[in-house]
Amino acid sequence: MTEKIKEEMLQFINEGISDNISWMEDNHPADIAEVLSELKPENMLEIISLLDNQEIAQVIEHLDQELQKEIITSKEIDEIIDIFSYMSKDNITDILGNLSVDLREKLLNQMKHGEAQILRNLLGYEIDSAGGIMTTEYILLKETLTKKEALEKIKEIGPRTEVIDIIYINNDKKELVGTVDLRDILSAPDDTILAELMDENLIYVTPEMDQEKVAYLVAKYDLTAIPVINKNKVMLGIITVDDVIDVIEEENTEDMLRMAGVHEEESIDSPLKKSVIRRLPWLFINLFTAFLVSMTVSLFEEVIQQVVVLAVMMPIVAMMGGNAGNQTLSVVIRGIALGELTLNKESWKLIIKQIVLGLINGAVLGLFTGIVLYFVYGNPYLGLIIFLAMTVNILIAGLFGFLIPLGLKVLGVDPAMASAIFLTTATDIFGFFVFLWLAKVFINYLV
Amino acid sequence: MTEKIKEEMLQFINEGISDNISWMEDNHPADIAEVLSELKPENMLEIISLLDNQEIAQVIEHLDQELQKEIITSKEIDEIIDIFSYMSKDNITDILGNLSVDLREKLLNQMKHGEAQILRNLLGYEIDSAGGIMTTEYILLKETLTKKEALEKIKEIGPRTEVIDIIYINNDKKELVGTVDLRDILSAPDDTILAELMDENLIYVTPEMDQEKVAYLVAKYDLTAIPVINKNKVMLGIITVDDVIDVIEEENTEDMLRMAGVHEEESIDSPLKKSVIRRLPWLFINLFTAFLVSMTVSLFEEVIQQVVVLAVMMPIVAMMGGNAGNQTLSVVIRGIALGELTLNKESWKLIIKQIVLGLINGAVLGLFTGIVLYFVYGNPYLGLIIFLAMTVNILIAGLFGFLIPLGLKVLGVDPAMASAIFLTTATDIFGFFVFLWLAKVFINYLV
Numbered sequence: 001m002t003e004k005i006k007e008e009m010l011q012f013i014n015e016g017i018s019d020n021i022s023w024m025e026d027n028h029p030a031d032i033a034e035v036l037s038e039l040k041p042e043n044m045l046e047i048i049s050l051l052d053n054q055e056i057a058q059v060i061e062h063l064d065q066e067l068q069k070e071i072i073t074s075k076e077i078d079e080i081i082d083i084f085s086y087m088s089k090d091n092i093t094d095i096l097g098n099l100s101v102d103l104r105e106k107l108l109n110q111m112k113h114g115e116a117q118i119l120r121n122l123l124g125y126e127i128d129s130a131g132g133i134m135t136t137e138y139i140l141l142k143e144t145l146t147k148k149e150a151l152e153k154i155k156e157i158g159p160r161t162e163v164i165d166i167i168y169i170n171n172d173k174k175e176l177v178g179t180v181d182l183r184d185i186l187s188a189p190d191d192t193i194l195a196e197l198m199d200e201n202l203i204y205v206t207p208e209m210d211q212e213k214v215a216y217l218v219a220k221y222d223l224t225a226i227p228v229i230n231k232n233k234v235m236l237g238i239i240t241v242d243d244v245i246d247v248i249e250e251e252n253t254e255d256m257l258r259m260a261g262v263h264e265e266e267s268i269d270s271p272l273k274k275s276v277i278r279r280l281p282w283l284f285i286n287l288f289t290a291f292l293v294s295m296t297v298s299l300f301e302e303v304i305q306q307v308v309v310l311a312v313m314m315p316i317v318a319m320m321g322g323n324a325g326n327q328t329l330s331v332v333i334r335g336i337a338l339g340e341l342t343l344n345k346e347s348w349k350l351i352i353k354q355i356v357l358g359l360i361n362g363a364v365l366g367l368f369t370g371i372v373l374y375f376v377y378g379n380p381y382l383g384l385i386i387f388l389a390m391t392v393n394i395l396i397a398g399l400f401g402f403l404i405p406l407g408l409k410v411l412g413v414d415p416a417m418a419s420a421i422f423l424t425t426a427t428d429i430f431g432f433f434v435f436l437w438l439a440k441v442f443i444n445y446l447v
Numbered sequence: 448m449t450e451k452i453k454e455e456m457l458q459f460i461n462e463g464i465s466d467n468i469s470w471m472e473d474n475h476p477a478d479i480a481e482v483l484s485e486l487k488p489e490n491m492l493e494i495i496s497l498l499d500n501q502e503i504a505q506v507i508e509h510l511d512q513e514l515q516k517e518i519i520t521s522k523e524i525d526e527i528i529d530i531f532s533y534m535s536k537d538n539i540t541d542i543l544g545n546l547s548v549d550l551r552e553k554l555l556n557q558m559k560h561g562e563a564q565i566l567r568n569l570l571g572y573e574i575d576s577a578g579g580i581m582t583t584e585y586i587l588l589k590e591t592l593t594k595k596e597a598l599e600k601i602k603e604i605g606p607r608t609e610v611i612d613i614i615y616i617n618n619d620k621k622e623l624v625g626t627v628d629l630r631d632i633l634s635a636p637d638d639t640i641l642a643e644l645m646d647e648n649l650i651y652v653t654p655e656m657d658q659e660k661v662a663y664l665v666a667k668y669d670l671t672a673i674p675v676i677n678k679n680k681v682m683l684g685i686i687t688v689d690d691v692i693d694v695i696e697e698e699n700t701e702d703m704l705r706m707a708g709v710h711e712e713e714s715i716d717s718p719l720k721k722s723v724i725r726r727l728p729w730l731f732i733n734l735f736t737a738f739l740v741s742m743t744v745s746l747f748e749e750v751i752q753q754v755v756v757l758a759v760m761m762p763i764v765a766m767m768g769g770n771a772g773n774q775t776l777s778v779v780i781r782g783i784a785l786g787e788l789t790l791n792k793e794s795w796k797l798i799i800k801q802i803v804l805g806l807i808n809g810a811v812l813g814l815f816t817g818i819v820l821y822f823v824y825g826n827p828y829l830g831l832i833i834f835l836a837m838t839v840n841i842l843i844a845g846l847f848g849f850l851i852p853l854g855l856k857v858l859g860v861d862p863a864m865a866s867a868i869f870l871t872t873a874t875d876i877f878g879f880f881v882f883l884w885l886a887k888v889f890i891n892y893l894v
Contacts, residue, residue, distance in 0.1 A: 011517050014789070026648070027648065028648055028650060028668055030667050030668050030669070044460065051750055061526070065721065079635075082827075085733070091687075108452060124849075143587045151633070154633060155633045155634045155704070157628050158633060158634065159634060161630075164612050164629060164630055165610075165611050165612045171738075182611060182612075182629075183605040183606050183608075183611055183756060185596070186605060187602045187605065187606065192677060201473070201474065201475055203475065206585070215467050218692075219689075219692045219693075219696065221475055221477050221691035222477070222695060223689075224688065224689075239616065240667035241671065241688050241689075241692070242666075242670075242671075242688075244692070244785070245665075245691070245695065246666075247690065248692065248695055248696065248699075248786040249666065249695065249785065250467070252695075252699040253781050253785070255703070256699075256702070256703060256777050256780070256781050257777050257778065257781065259777065260773040260776070260777035261773075261774060262772050262774045262777055262778055265724060266778055267778065267781075267787060268778055268779060268781075268782030268787050268817065269787065269797075269799065270787045272800050272803055272804055275800075275804050276804060276807050276808060277557055278859075279771075279774055279804075279808060280808060280811060280812075281810055282770075282774070283767065283770065283771060283808060284771045284815075286767060287763070287767060287812055287816065288768055289766070289817075290762060290763040290766040291763065293762045293766060294759050294762050294763050297758060297759045297761075297762060298759045301755055301756070301758075301759060302633035304751075304755050304758045305752075305755045308748055308751050308752045308755070308758075309745075309748070309888050310758075311744060311748075311751045311755075311757075311761070312741050312744045312745045312748060312885060313741060314761065314762075315737060315740045315741050315744060315761075315765065315875060316734070316737040316738065316740070316741050316757070317877065318762065318765065319733065319871060319872075320482045320730065320735040320737055322709065322769075322871070323707070323730065323733045323867075323871070324622065324726075324730060326707040326708075326867060327707050327709045327726055327730075328710060328728070329707070330703050330706065331704065331707055331709055331713055331714065331715055333703070334700050334703050334704065334714075334715075334716035334717060335714060338696065338700070340714060340716065341715045350716075351714065353719050353722075355720055357722050357726075360723050361723060361727060361730060362724060364725075365730055365731070365734055366725060368731075368734070369734065372738075373720075378786040379676075397738075418769075420773060421770055422772070425766075428762060428766065432575055432762070
């Protein structure tokens with residue numbers, strides 16, 4: 001679908017054919033945005049210049065920050081303000097937050113006072129807090145309104161809101177007290193007052209709440225929007241489900257990348273220079289841990305000198321520990337992210353499970369490996385020490401896979417943060433130590 | 448919040464205090480469900496027996512499959528059918544799909560013919576396809592209706608639908624031709640016909656489409672629901688955004704677990720036996736790959752015998768390759784999942800980037816390590832070979848981190864499937880081979 005749009009746009013750019021340009025009518029703004037972001041910047045701006053301000057507003061929402069900035073800075077102040085007039089406040093805030101302070105102030109000073117005030121407030125919240133992702137286009141009505149009055153208001157405000165199926169209700173003190181489903185308003189008699197239709201079981205958030213928690217609540221309660229209220233229960237905004245989906249994808253990306261020691265903003269098309277600068281620090285931390293592992297091995301240089309086949313077997317111990325630990329690590333990090341795993345009085349049961357699981361898997365794999373190596377090298381003690389070492393190492397790997405993310409969480413650090421690197425270090429150090437120490441103990445039977 | 452519910456429920460169970468039991472009125476069904484799933488099965492059923500069928504319907508949606516089955520099988524056929532009458536078709540289908548064929552048939556045969564027919568159709572779709580997650584509670588109106596007629600219908604059908612803000616429109620041939628926003632209906636004059644208000648840019652899916660693609664479209668176009676149509680453009684159902692969020696979380700869990708070689712259905716509270724059975728096969732595959740790595744090292748037993756410090760340095764090569772590769776792997780798997788990375792004519796640019804990135808990071812880390820080891824062991828050739836080996840290994844690691852998931856994708860396999868295990872194998876084999884082969888070449892300078 002986007003292929004066709006791209007072809008038409010390129011034809012226009014290269015050959016200047018401009019009849020029948022009806023991209024915006026025939027396509028979804030998200031598709032137009034997708035194609036625009038594949039064009040060269042100057043071509044993109046050329047296409048943008050063909051669109052009117054309302055169309056630009058629809059497309060710009062779907063572009064990434066860099067392109068948004070490029071388009072906005074190519075326009076005059078009053079054009080920008082006109083484009084903003086077709087956009088929701090959360091999207092305007094995102095754009096303003098990326099502009100130079102100079103330009104941002106110029107824009108805010110040119111806007112209507114009330115609008116500017118709302119945007120200044122929104123700009124004040126952390127970008128990954130509820131306040132940072134909320135918007136102000138919602139319907140809030142007084143509980144004393146009748147159905148008929150409410151419907152009039154809804155007809156009037158509706159077109160400017162993001163959500164219409166849920167109407168928020170406040171009382172005389174301006175406190176948010178409940179919600180009414182538009183369905184119930186539609187089917188109620190004309191003189192019903194809203195308070196009678198109201199559901200008082202409110203699920204809400206405060207503006208400081210982390211966006212991850214907001215997403216968790218929206219997912220748990222199957223909401224299409226969640227209200228944000230302040231300490232006095234005054235409604236400040238709503239967070240809509242489409243933004244929550246973005247948060248979920250963002251948090252999942254963050255988890256997966258951080259686990260591997262990658263900066264959460266790296267993506268497949270990050271520029272080379274950024275990738276180098278962002279990855280090297282983690283790799284240096286990793287190098288330091290590798291030195292620790294290497295030092296552990298160096299304690300047993302003499303043993304390896306005497307029985308060089310130990311060096312051949314070392315990778316088996318390391319790989320099995322690393323991978324068994326990684327299995328547990330992934331399950332635990334995911335469990336934390338989905339809110340299934342929290343520390344409480346029952347947590348010891350899960351630790352016991354990890355220990356037994358590690359013992360069983362370690363013993364099974366160790367026994368198999370021990371027998372294979374016995375047949376290959378003809379030395380039963382070699383088989384015995386790899387059996388013991390693998391059992392202990394896989395047991396320890398499971399424990400670390402469980403404890404590292406939980407430990408990070410208790411320290412207030414993201415449980416995914418470089419946890420794979422810490423895990424490998426732990427399993428390598430313990431694995432090699434146990435394996436080589438056992439070899440040292442049994443050295444007379446191995447030589 | 449759920450703490451209080453739990454306390455009250457336990458008090459009821461233990462002491463039989465039954466006045467003021469108003470859990471359902473005071474709490475969200477999702478919270479009731481959360482507490483129920485923490486109770487012992489017999490206690491859960493005791494609480495369930497206090498709820499009426501409509502309340503059970505609200506709670507059961509939020510429970511997991513096992514508990515749903517337990518509750519349903521504890522009820523009589525006509526009670527179950529009454530509970531179902533308060534539920535949406537997609538949720539009923541999920542429950543029916545988990546019951547024994549016997550019970551399922553009994554239930555379907557007792558239902559109204561039309562209802563049973565819809566459910567039989569829904570049961571026919573793959574559970575991870577669009578058909579498998581769609582529901583049939585939506586509003587579909589003819590394009591020739593006037594605003595007034597439409598509003599009458601909406602009042603009537605509305606309370607039974609999942610989505611009300613978007614009205615689907617079909618023509619005389621029963622083809623889905625567009626959507627109308629309820630806002631536009633509310634604010635239009637009484638005699639406007641729906642066709643005039645209709646948006647013809649339809650985003651839709653077919654029932655066979657994979658749920659991951661459905662989620663991608665809903666996220667891309669910021670939808671609250673997406674229609675499902677058949678080949679004749681007849682509307683079959685809708686998929687709502689709350690189900691899409693579940694799909695996104697499910698697919699993300701799958702990616703993270705599969706990457707580490709864990710069965711996608713394992714969670715933190717899986718029973719021990721299942722964890723053992725599901726993890727062991729992958730660990731055995733991993734053991735096989737570990738043997739391959741070990742065999743690679745064994746080719747150079749003599750070299751290690753002569754220069755035992757090589758065994759001490761081996762873990763550094765392996766760890767750095769594994770982790771550098773893992774960084775790229777995570778970025779690539781996430782890029783594929785988010786639809787940012789597809790194979791096309793431009794893909795070679797990304798490969799070049801990986802090569803340069805690997806060369807730079809490898810050279811920087813290798814140089815540093817080489818210098819450190821030169822000072823520790825006083826042998827410049829030892830420093831030289833670790834510098835060369837690490838540069839090559841980190842370069843190769845980046846390439847494999849890029850190519851393994853893409854290769855799996857081309858083969859039609861989930862790109863995340865055990866990719867970390869394949870990656871470690873590749874980086875270990877290449878890393879050790881290059882390192883030890885270089886040592887063999889320079890052996891005269893090392894002894």
